[in-house]
Amino acid sequence: MKLLNKLFIIALCMSMPMTLSTFSTLEAKKKDKGGGNSGGGNSGGGNSGGGSKIGDASGTTVTKFHLSSWRVRGDYEIVGPTIMVIDGDLNIGNNTITIASTGSLELYVGGDIDANGRGSINNTGVPSQLIVLGTHPTKQPTESPDYSWTLSGNGALTGVVYAPNAEYRTNGGGNAGQTSGSVVALDVRFNGSPGPFHFDEALEDLDLGLGNYSLSTYELKPNGNSTASEKGEAVFGSTDYKSLFEQLF
Amino acid sequence: MNAHTTGPGINGRQGSALLTSVVFSTIILLGIAGIMPMLLNDWKQTARTSLQEAAFTLAESAVDEAIWAVLEHSDDENAWRSAGWNEGGNGNYWYREWTLSALSQSSGEIMELDDGRVGRYRAIVEKVGSSRITIVTQGIVSGGRDVSVGTEVARYIETEFRRPNPAGYGLIARDSLNFNGRPRFDSYDSREFPYIYSYGVNSGNEGVVGSTSTDLSALGLGNAIIDMNLGTGAPDNGQNPAGGASVSGDIIWEFEMDFPEVEVPNTSGWNTTAP
Numbered sequence: 001m002k003l004l005n006k007l008f009i010i011a012l013c014m015s016m017p018m019t020l021s022t023f024s025t026l027e028a029k030k031k032d033k034g035g036g037n038s039g040g041g042n043s044g045g046g047n048s049g050g051g052s053k054i055g056d057a058s059g060t061t062v063t064k065f066h067l068s069s070w071r072v073r074g075d076y077e078i079v080g081p082t083i084m085v086i087d088g089d090l091n092i093g094n095n096t097i098t099i100a101s102t103g104s105l106e107l108y109v110g111g112d113i114d115a116n117g118r119g120s121i122n123n124t125g126v127p128s129q130l131i132v133l134g135t136h137p138t139k140q141p142t143e144s145p146d147y148s149w150t151l152s153g154n155g156a157l158t159g160v161v162y163a164p165n166a167e168y169r170t171n172g173g174g175n176a177g178q179t180s181g182s183v184v185a186l187d188v189r190f191n192g193s194p195g196p197f198h199f200d201e202a203l204e205d206l207d208l209g210l211g212n213y214s215l216s217t218y219e220l221k222p223n224g225n226s227t228a229s230e231k232g233e234a235v236f237g238s239t240d241y242k243s244l245f246e247q248l249f
Numbered sequence: 250m251n252a253h254t255t256g257p258g259i260n261g262r263q264g265s266a267l268l269t270s271v272v273f274s275t276i277i278l279l280g281i282a283g284i285m286p287m288l289l290n291d292w293k294q295t296a297r298t299s300l301q302e303a304a305f306t307l308a309e310s311a312v313d314e315a316i317w318a319v320l321e322h323s324d325d326e327n328a329w330r331s332a333g334w335n336e337g338g339n340g341n342y343w344y345r346e347w348t349l350s351a352l353s354q355s356s357g358e359i360m361e362l363d364d365g366r367v368g369r370y371r372a373i374v375e376k377v378g379s380s381r382i383t384i385v386t387q388g389i390v391s392g393g394r395d396v397s398v399g400t401e402v403a404r405y406i407e408t409e410f411r412r413p414n415p416a417g418y419g420l421i422a423r424d425s426l427n428f429n430g431r432p433r434f435d436s437y438d439s440r441e442f443p444y445i446y447s448y449g450v451n452s453g454n455e456g457v458v459g460s461t462s463t464d465l466s467a468l469g470l471g472n473a474i475i476d477m478n479l480g481t482g483a484p485d486n487g488q489n490p491a492g493g494a495s496v497s498g499d500i501i502w503e504f505e506m507d508f509p510e511v512e513v514p515n516t517s518g519w520n521t522t523a524p
Contacts, residue, residue, distance in 0.1 A: 065519060065520045065523070066516035085514065138510070141462055188420065190429060194429065198452070199456035200437060201438040202438055202439045204417040205381060206416045207378060207412070210413055210509035211412045213320065215408060229407055236373060236385070
C-alpha cells in the first residue's frame with residue numbers, strides 16, 4: 001500500500017512540469033492572441049481577441065491606435081472617442097464592434113474592410129459617431145478599384161463612409177442590412193436584397209477636416225441694414241449685428 | 250432856333266444801365282439761390298458716399314484678417330488668444346477690433362483716413378469645427394471735414410467659408426453605381442430627438458443618390474425606389490437616367506462634387522498594439 005502511494009506521488013511529481021508547461025503554452029498563445037503584435041517602426045497590428053471596451057467613457061481622452069492591419073477577434077465596444085489609423089486591411093469577420101452612445105470611432109483605412117455573418121460595426125448613436133475614411137492611392141474614375149469595403153450578412157451600418165478610391169459593396173440585406181448616414185466611393189454596389197439607405201441630413205454641417213476653406217457666400221449688407229442671417233443668428237446668438245458689435249466692443 | 254435833342258440824356262442812360270445790371274444781378278442771384286441747395290446736397294452726398302466707401306473698405310479688410318486667422322489658427326484656441334482674439338460669450342466665436350492707428354509703424358501716431366476722419370474695423374468669426382464658417386465684419390468711419398460732428402457710418406459684411414464636405418450629399422459614386430433588387434432611399438434628420446423613424450411618415454427627401462461619372466451608363470439603379478434627388482455627371486441628352494428606378498426628387502444633370510484627398514494624421518506616439 002505504501003509502495004502504491006509512493007508510486008502515485010512520484011507519478012504526480014513527474015506530471016507536474018508537463019502540466020505547467022501546457023499551461024504556460026496556452027497562456028502564451030492567449031497573450032499573443034489578445035495583445036496583438038507590437039510591430040516595429042511606426043505601426044503594429046495583427047490579431048486581437050477576447051473582446052473588450054475601448055476608449056475613455058468620460059470623453060476627456062482620445063484613444064489613438066496606429067496599426068499595420070487589424071484582424072478582429074471577439075466583440076468590442078467603443079465607449080469613448082477613438083481614432084484608428086490602419087495602414088492595411090481591417091478584417092471584422094463575424095465579430096461586432098459596437099459604438100456606445102458615449103463613444104465615437106474615426107477610422108483611416110488604407111486596405112480592404114471585410115465583415116460577414118453577424119460581423120458589423122454597430123453604431124448605437126448617430127452617423128457622425130462613426131467616420132470611415134479611405135487612404136487609398138488615387139484612382140481615375142474609369143479605373144477598377146484595387147480595394148474593396150465589403151459588408152456581407154445582415155449587419156447594418158450607421159455612419160459616414162468616404163472612400164473615393166475604393167469600392168463599397170454590401171452583400172445580403174433585408175431590413176437589418178440598412179445603411180444610415182452617407183456613403184461616397186469610387187464604385188458602389190448593393191448586391192443581394194439590399195436594405196434601405198437613409199441619408200442623415202445632419203451631416204450637411206459635418207466637418208471631416210478635408211480640403212481648405214473657400215468663400216461660399218458674400219453679402220454686403222445694404223446701408224443701414226445689420227440684420228443677421230438665420231445661420232448667423234444661430235451661431236452668434238443675435239438677430240442684429242449692430243447690437244451685437246455694440247455689446248462686444 | 251435852338252436845336253432840341255429828343256434822345257435820352259446821360260443820366261437817363263446811366264439809370265438804364267443800372268436797372269439792367271440790377272435785373273441781371275437779381276436773375277443771377279436767384280439762379281445761384283436755386284442751385285445752392287442742389288450743390289450743397291451733392292456735396293453732402295459725396296461726403297457721405299466717401300464715408301460709406303471707406304467703411305466698406307474697412308469691413309473688407311476685416312474679412313481678410315478673419316480668413317487669415319481661420320487658415321492660420323484653425324482650431325488652436327491658444328493661437329487665437331495669442332493673436333489678440335477674444336472668445337465670445339456663448340463660446341461659439343472669436344472677435345477682435347483693429348484701429349488704423351494701431352497699425353502705424355510709429356508708436357503713438359494717430360492715423361487718419363482723411364483730415365479728422367478715423368476708422369476702425371471689427372470681425373466676429375465662428376469657431377472652426379464645422380465645414381461652414383460664418384464671418385461677420387463691421388467697418389466704421391467717423392468724422393472728417395465735410396461731415397457734421399459726430400457723424401459715423403458703419404457697413405456690415407456677412408460671409409460664409411466652406412470646405413468640402415463629401416458627407417453632405419448622400420450616396421455618391423465617382424464611377425459606377427449598381428443596385429440589385431429594390432432598395433429604398435430616403436433621408437432623415439438625426440438631430441431630431443427622440444428619433445423614431447417611419448418610412449413615409451417622418452422620412453425626408455433631401456440629398457442625392459448618384460454618380461459624378463459623365464457616362465450615363467454608370468448608373469445601374471435596378472428597380473430602386475429613390476425618394477431623393479438623382480444626380481448624374483452626364484449632360485442632359487433627353488434620356489431618362491433613372492432606368493427602371495422610381496425617382497421622386499429632381500434629376501440633377503452635370504452633377505459635380507469635390508473629392509478631397511484624405512490626409513492621415515500624424516500618429517507619432519500613438520498606441521501601436523491592437524486592442
